[in-house]
Amino acid sequence: MSHFSDEFIKAIPKTDLHVHLDGSLRLSTLIELATLKGIDLPSFSEDGLRKVVFKDKYDSLNDYLKGFSYTTQIMNDALSMERVAYELVYDNFNEGVRYIEVRFAPQLHIRKGFSFEEIMTSVDNGLRKAQNEINSHLNSDEPNFSYGIIVCAMRFCNEYFSEYYRDFFEIHKYSTIEEKIKLASLELVKATVQLRDKTDIKIVGFDIAGSEYGYPASNHTDSYNFAHNNFIHKTVHAGEAYGPESIFLAITKCHADRIGHGLFLFDENKIYDENIKDKQKYIRDLTNYIADRRITIEVCLTSNLQTTPELTDIKQHSLGKMLQNNISISLCTDNRLVSDTTVCNEIKLAVANFNINNDMLRNIIVYGFKRSFYYGSYSEKRKYVRKCIDYYDKISKLYNYNT
Numbered sequence: 001m002s003h004f005s006d007e008f009i010k011a012i013p014k015t016d017l018h019v020h021l022d023g024s025l026r027l028s029t030l031i032e033l034a035t036l037k038g039i040d041l042p043s044f045s046e047d048g049l050r051k052v053v054f055k056d057k058y059d060s061l062n063d064y065l066k067g068f069s070y071t072t073q074i075m076n077d078a079l080s081m082e083r084v085a086y087e088l089v090y091d092n093f094n095e096g097v098r099y100i101e102v103r104f105a106p107q108l109h110i111r112k113g114f115s116f117e118e119i120m121t122s123v124d125n126g127l128r129k130a131q132n133e134i135n136s137h138l139n140s141d142e143p144n145f146s147y148g149i150i151v152c153a154m155r156f157c158n159e160y161f162s163e164y165y166r167d168f169f170e171i172h173k174y175s176t177i178e179e180k181i182k183l184a185s186l187e188l189v190k191a192t193v194q195l196r197d198k199t200d201i202k203i204v205g206f207d208i209a210g211s212e213y214g215y216p217a218s219n220h221t222d223s224y225n226f227a228h229n230n231f232i233h234k235t236v237h238a239g240e241a242y243g244p245e246s247i248f249l250a251i252t253k254c255h256a257d258r259i260g261h262g263l264f265l266f267d268e269n270k271i272y273d274e275n276i277k278d279k280q281k282y283i284r285d286l287t288n289y290i291a292d293r294r295i296t297i298e299v300c301l302t303s304n305l306q307t308t309p310e311l312t313d314i315k316q317h318s319l320g321k322m323l324q325n326n327i328s329i330s331l332c333t334d335n336r337l338v339s340d341t342t343v344c345n346e347i348k349l350a351v352a353n354f355n356i357n358n359d360m361l362r363n364i365i366v367y368g369f370k371r372s373f374y375y376g377s378y379s380e381k382r383k384y385v386r387k388c389i390d391y392y393d394k395i396s397k398l399y400n401y402n403t
């Protein structure tokens with residue numbers, strides 16, 4: 001029942017607040033770099049890789065995550081990282097996206113001769129180069145392209161994840177797995193704050209990614225406190241595979257400004273804590289708190305459909321309930337390659353399957369800009385957001401979607 005044309009959706013200024021660098025490469029780049037580096041792939045053709053690795057449907061979250069073992073292997077030096085970041089900006093800008101927050105887990109890439117600082121610098125270089133090229137060609141009424149970087153710690157990791165984790169696990173062999181996860185996370189957030197303070201790399205946020213079930217956010221309380229105390233914005237992958245309690249922990253233990261996915265926010269069957277007697281009240285209170293504090297949910301429709309077997313119909317996705325409850329949401333891709341999607345595609349899916357009128361779409365888009373972790377002062381952010389809103393309204397008028 002969508003009445004928004006594809007051209008309109010492409011023309012409006014958009015954001016992607018939740019996009020993983022290592023899940024959003026061009027397939028052609030993956031093949032080219034793997035060939036160059038002599039890294040083995042299950043197939044060296046795009047069709048072949050689409051059949052066996054980057055599929056339409058996945059058996060499980062683990063099946064979905066398999067592709068990352070190939071992408072992270074080729075992202076093992078400065079040139080590759082810079083190239084992947086550079087291309088990501090153009091892929092976004094070419095579909096009308098004006099602002100992205102790119103996230104990735106540096107500890108998956110650290111190896112001998114490729115340090116945390118070098119990784120962050122190369123990603124920032126790639127993003128910045130593309131940003132500057134694009135902005136030098138824009139009309140004065142158009143909002144600039146801009147970006148921020150979100151650093152991810154892993155909810156779960158082991159010695160096979162990367163050279164860094166192998167060494168880390170060896171050095172901390174007398175610690176339990178939980179202690180190792182905590183330590184790695186804390187080390188990362190300290191490195192992140194130091195680098196942000198001594199460079200102009202556009203680091204804006206901290207996140208935890210990876211397997212949720214059995215690896216609670218509470219393992220990362222110390223690192224989120226550290227981020228919080230150092231004015232780093234916080235987002236948490238939560239409620240993707242686990243329920244409302246995980247979202248509750250993200251907010252109360254990790255000071256989350258935004259939530260990644262939040263898919264099972266309303267699912268009382270996924271509440272396991274026996275102390276929560278009135279599950280409906282718990283969900284109601286949590287929902288009201290999130291809505292009132294404008295904690296924004298980064299909704300990733302395609303990705304959720306692909307990794308959640310019980311979610312067979314998009315109309316059953318909790319986005320409908322989020323909108324009914326006036327929660328601030330932003331539509332995001334999660335992984336452009338692994339989910340084979342784009343920002344335009346996510347918006348089209350949302351407007352085709354949920355009751356979203358002109359005003360609501362405008363709100364959703366504007367919230368992407370407003371709730372971004374914009375690098376720069378608040379006054380600069382306000383000016384930028386204003387320009388994006390004015391531009392949106394201008395496009396709206398042009399296409400006769402006046403609100």
Ligand SMILES: [Zn+2]
Nearest residue numbers: 020237260334
């Ligand atoms: Zn994600």
